[in-house]
Amino acid sequence: MSAPAAPHPAPAEPGSGPAPASHLEDRHRSNRRLYNDDIAPRDDSAGNWGTGNLFNWWMSAWHSLGGYAFAVGLFALGLNGWQVLLGMSVGMVLSLGASNLMGVAGQKIGVPFAVFARISFGVFGANIPALIRAIVAVAWYGIQTYLAAMAVKILVIRVWSGAADLDNNDFIGLSSLQWICLLALWALQLMVLQRGMEAVKKFSDFAGPTIWIAMLALALWILAKADWHLDWNANFGAEAPGFWHGSWLILGAGFSTVAFMAGPILNFADFTRLGHSPGSVKRGNALGLLANGIAFALVSVVIGIASAEVYGEPVTDPVALIAELDSIALVLVAAIAVSAAQVGVNVILNFVSASFDFAHLWPKRISFKIGGAITAVLSIVIMPWKMYSTPAIVNTFLGGVGALIGPLFGIIMADFYIRRRQHVHIAQLYTDDPKGIYHYRGGVNWRNIAAFALAGGITMIIALADVFSDFAPFSWPIGAALGAGFSFLFQDRRQPVD
Template identity: 80%
Template sequence: MSAPAAPREKDLARGPSDATVHPASYLEDHHRSNHRLYNDDIAPRDGHGTWGTGNLFNWWMSAWHSLGGYAFAVGLFALGLNGWQTLLGLSLGMLVMLGAANLMGVAGQKAGVPFAVFARMSFGVFGANIPALIRAVVAVAWYGIQTYLAAMAVKVLVIRVWSGAAAIDGAGFLGLSGLEWICLLALWALQLLVLQRGMETVKKFSDFAGPTIWVAMLALALWVLAQADWKLDWTTHFGGEAPTFWGGAVLVCGAAFSTLSYMAGPILNFADFTRLGSSAASVRRGNSLGLVLNGIAFALVSVVIGIASAEVYGEPVTDPIALIAELDNVSLVLVAAIAVSAAQVGVNVICNFVSASFDFAHLWPKRISFKIGGAITAVLSIVIMPWKVYSTPVLVNTFLGGVGALIGPLFGIIMADFYLRRKQRVRVADLYTDGPQGVYHYNNGVNWRNVAAFVVAGAVTMVIALVDTFSDLAPFSWLIGVVLGGLLSLVFQDRNHPVA
C-alpha cells in the first residue's frame, strides 16, 4: 500500500526544540488504513504523557525488586569478589546503566512511539521486525522463567499455611507436581489479567508491586542478621582466593557490566514506557531516583543478606525462597511470600510481558493487537516449559546467552543513528509510511546497511558470549556490542539518504 498524502510539514519532524508536537490526529486520518504498519496500540502518543517521575521511580523498583535481581547480585560472589567489591561493581553498573536508560528513555519520550516502531528509523519500516522479533524471543523465555520462579515462591507459602498441600505436591505431569501446576497457572492468569486491562493498569500494578518486596527484603535481612549474631564479613572472597589488586579491579568492572547486561533487554525497549512520560526531565529524574538511589539500596540489602547467610550456612544463599522457607513465624512467611510473589509478577510484566506484546503486535499490526500479543506471549511462555529451560544451564547459557548477546549491537545501532546521525530528529508520520517517499523506506522498507552492521557486530558478541576461549571478555559483551554496532552503523551509513 502506498502512503497517503503527506501531512503539514510542521507536523513531520521532531527535534530537540519541538518535542511537544503530537501527530496522532493526522495519523488517524492519513495512516489508520495502513494495516501493514499501524494499529491503535502501536500508534504514537496522543497528547502529553501521564507517566511522571514517581511512576518511573516505581518502574525501576519493579524492575530490580525480584528473585532474579537478588540472585544476580549474590551470584557475583562466585566470581571471586568479596562483599564491598560486589557492592562497588553493582553500583558502578547502575551508574553506567543510568546513562543508557536516559538515552533510550528520552528518545522514547520525544518520539512517543513503542520501541519496535522507534527502531523503524534505523532498520526501516519492515526491517524493524528484526529487533522486534529478537527482543520478543528473549522476553518470552524470561517471562516463562520468572513466572515459574514466582510460582515456586507461592508454593512455599501454600505448604507452610496449609498442611494438606503436601498431598497434591507429589503427583507430577511434564516435570511439575500438581501443586506446582496450580501455583504456576494462577500466577500466569494474574499476569495476563493485568496486561489485558491495558498500560494504565500496568502502571498502577507497577506502583504497587515495586515497593512491596522491601517488606520481604528487610524482614529477611533482619532475620538472617539475627541468625548470624549480627556479624558481617565484607572482606571474605567466597569464590576462592583473593585476587590481586588489578585482578580485583577487572572483576569489579566485569561485575559492573554484567549488571548492565542483566537489564539490557528492558533498557532496549524502555521506550515502550517512556513514550508515555510527561517530559524528558521527568524521565531523567525517575531514572536517577529509581535506578541509582533505589537500585543501590536494594543491592546493599541483597549483599548484606548474602554475607549474613554465608555466616549461617557456610556459603551465600542465592535463592531467597529458601530463606523464606526457613522463617519460623508463619505470619512472617505469609507476608514475605506475598510480597515476593507480587514483586515477581511486577518485574515480569514490565520487563518481559509488555515488550513481547508490543513486539508481536508490530510483526502483524492488522491481526495482532497489544492484547492479542500478550495472549501469544502467555501461551508461548508455557509451551517452552520454562522449568526445564531454567534447570538446564547449558540451554540457558547457549540460547538465551547467545540471543541476549545481540541486544548490545541493537542498542548501539539505534542510539548512534538517533543521536549522532539524526541529531534527535524524527519524522513520526514516516514511521507509519510504507511508500518509497517515506524517509524510513530505504530499500523496500529495509535499511540493509544497518542490518549488515548488526550481523557483523552480533556475530562478534555471540562468539564472545558463547566460546570458552573468550570467557574473560564475556561480561563485557554488551559494551563491546554497543560500541561496535554503533561504529559500524556510522561507517556503513548512506550519506546521500535524508535523515529527517
C-alpha cells in the same frame, strides 16, 4: 482498558513530538501494515507517567528473586562484599546513562520501541529487532513465571503442610501443586496486561515498594541469627583475586549489571513514551535505578554475607530463607510480597515488551492484548521448567540471543542522537510509500542490518566461546560500540537524514 495509544497518530516536524491527532493524513492512518491503535504515537493527553511512576517501575525491575540471586551470585567470582557492592554500583551508573539515552528518546518521540526501531532499520526491517527482543522476553517471561511459581509452592507448603500431598505426582514435568501455582501466577499476569498499560502502571506502583517489606524483614532476621556480625572482606566463592584481577572482576561485575537489564533498557521507550517530560524520565531513573538500585544491592549483599555467617555460604535463593522464618504471619507477608514483586517484574520487563513486539509484527491482526495472549501461551508451550533445568540451553540460547541486544542499542542510539541529531518525522514511521524517509530499500535499511549482523556475530562469539570467557561480561559494551561503529562505516552518505 486499551493499551497506551492515541486513536490516531500524527505527523510531526523534524525533531518534534507527536502533533495533534486530527492532523494525520488518512493514508497513514489506514495503513494497517504499519499501524494500529496500540502502536500509534502518544497523544499528549496520554503522557501521564511521572517521576514517581518511573521510580516505582525501577523498583519493580530490580526488586525480584532474580535481582537478589544476581547480586549474591557475584560472590562466586571470588569477590568479597564491598567489591560486589562497588561493582554493582558502577553498573548502576552505567545503566543510568544508557537508560537516560533510550528513555529520553522514547519520551520525545512518543512511540513504542519497535516503531522507534523503524528509524534505523526501516519500516519493515524493524521487525528484526522486535522479533529478537520478543524471543528473549518470552523465554525469560516463562522462566521467571516458573521460578516464581516454585517459590510460591515452597511457601504454600510452609503455611499449609497438607498441600505437600499435591506435590507427589508428575504431569509433563510438574506436580499438581506446581501446576496450580504456575497457572495461578500465569493468569494473574495475563489479567494485569489485558487491562492495559494504566493497569500495568498501577500494579508497578504497588509491586515495586512491596518487596522492601520482605527484604528488610529478611535482612533483620538473618542479621539477628548471625549475631549482627558481617565480614565484608570474606571471600565465599573462588580464591580471593589479586589487585589487578580483582579490579577486572569488579569492572566485569559492573558491566554484568548493565547486561542484566540490557533487554528492558532497550525497550524502555515502551514506557517512557508516556512520560510527562525528559526531566521526569531522568529524575525517575536517578531515584529508581541509581539510588534505589544501590540500596537494593546493599540489602542483598548484607543478606548474602549474613546468610554465609549462618549457613556457611551465601544463600542465593531468598525463598529458602523466607521458608525458615519462625512466624507463620511473617511467612505469609513475605510470600505475598515476593509473589507481587515477581509478577510485577515479569510484567514490566518481559510481558509488555513481547506484547508490543508481536503487535508490531502484524498490526492488522495483532493488537497489544492479542500480543499479550500470544506471549502468555508461548511461555507455557516452551516448557520453561525444562529449559531452566538444562543450563546449556539457557546459557547457549538465551546467552547468545541476549548478546545481540548490545549491537541493537548501539545502532539505534547512535543513529538517533549522532546521525539524525534527534530529528524524526513521526508520520513517516507509519507509511510504506517507497519515497518515505524510513523506507530505504524495500522497507529495510540493509546497511544497518549488515552492521547488526557483523557486530552481533562478534558479540555472540565473545559471549559463548570458552576462550573468551574473561571478556564475556563485556559483550554488551563491546556490542554497542561495534554496532554504532559499523553503522557509521556502512551508512549511505547519499541518503538524506531527514
